[in-house]
Amino acid sequence: MLICPVRQEQALINRLLNRRMTSKCACKDWGEAAATCAHHQNNNKEVHYVSLEDAYIRHVSERWLDFLLGEDREKRLTYFHILGINVLNLDYKLFGDDGSKRAGIIYNRFFRTAIKYPLKTFFDSHDKVIVDNVFHDSDEELRRDEYFPWHTPFRVNKDEDAKVRFQTDGIQFLDSKHSESNDPRSHLIQYIDLILGLTYNCLHHEGKSPDRTAITKKSHPLVSRLVKAPKNKNSSYRYYKRQSISFFPKTGIAGADFSAENAFYTERDLLIERHEQGTLSLDFGE
Numbered sequence: 351m352l353i354c355p356v357r358q359e360q361a362l363i364n365r366l367l368n369r370r371m372t373s374k375c376a377c378k379d380w381g382e383a384a385a386t387c388a389h390h391q392n393n394n395k396e397v398h399y400v401s402l403e404d405a406y407i408r409h410v411s412e413r414w415l416d417f418l419l420g421e422d423r424e425k426r427l428t429y430f431h432i433l434g435i436n437v438l439n440l441d442y443k444l445f446g447d448d449g450s451k452r453a454g455i456i457y458n459r460f461f462r463t464a465i466k467y468p469l470k471t472f473f474d475s476h477d478k479v480i481v482d483n484v485f486h487d488s489d490e491e492l493r494r495d496e497y498f499p500w501h502t503p504f505r506v507n508k509d510e511d512a513k514v515r516f517q518t519d520g521i522q523f524l525d526s527k528h529s530e531s532n533d534p535r536s537h538l539i540q541y542i543d544l545i546l547g548l549t550y551n552c553l554h555h556e557g558k559s560p561d562r563t564a565i566t567k568k569s570h571p572l573v574s575r576l577v578k579a580p581k582n583k584n585s586s587y588r589y590y591k592r593q594s595i596s597f598f599p600k601t602g603i604a605g606a607d608f609s610a611e612n613a614f615y616t617e618r619d620l621l622i623e624r625h626e627q628g629t630l631s632l633d634f635g636e
């Protein structure tokens with residue numbers, strides 16, 4: 351879940367666009383010569399974690415990651431929350447009797463959790479948090495789902511104690527391919543897809559290719575801090591109340607404690623570390 355404070359959205363988009371450019375590109379900024387510059391064309395592909403074997407996509411991804419780990423520590427434009435669900439530890443009985451609908455119900459339920467948690471905790475110094483829009487990558491099944499397109503805003507707005515309010519009554523589907531959507535916010539969907547994929551690979555180490563492993567290792571300093579020291583206010587990465595990763599549920603049976611705070615946890619082994627033991631020094635500092 352990528353969260354964009356309205357006043358910062360354009361600044362983040364501009365940085366992602368300009369970091370699509372390479373030093374070969376003579377253009378001043380990305381918007382200048384999109385149609386005529388050959389370097390622009392090559393670097394205008396959809397960034398997608400599963401496409402990192404494409405050299406152009408990988409290089410844009412590396413520049414986006416450089417931004418996240420570098421300039422963004424000062425600029426603080428990137429807010430995200432990643433919620434990992436251990437489906438093996440879920441009590442399926444809590445999600446209805448109809449097996450064919452269960453996956454949809456689970457996705458919808460945890461989508462709401464994943465959106466509420468960062469809005470409440472990251473912005474806890476604010477009296478109110480107003481959500482103008484929620485975008486989801488285009489997905490025909492979810493778009494046709496009985497609940498998903500409307501249920502999260504409806505349920506959160508019904509909660510009278512909540513300081514979070516949605517000013518939209520539906521989730522909008524936005525194609526992550528900017529060439530299809532003609533909407534610059536598609537780049538934001540690509541950006542969070544990359545962050546999510548790299549986090550996943552730090553945890554599971556798919557080992558698909560040396561290139562994928564290399565860029566994942568580059569993301570490790572941030573991911574390892576987020577799972578091992580999520581509340582460190584003094585980290586130079588300045589992620590506290592801005593970026594977080596959590597998992598659910600902690601124990602085998604979530605049962606009636608389904609929404610209990612202690613069923614969420616952050617600390618987990620990062621398999622990328624085991625794989626790399628002895629061959630590279632990963633950075634575990636502040």
Ligand SMILES: [Zn+2]
Nearest residue numbers: 375377387390
């Ligand atoms: Zn150019």
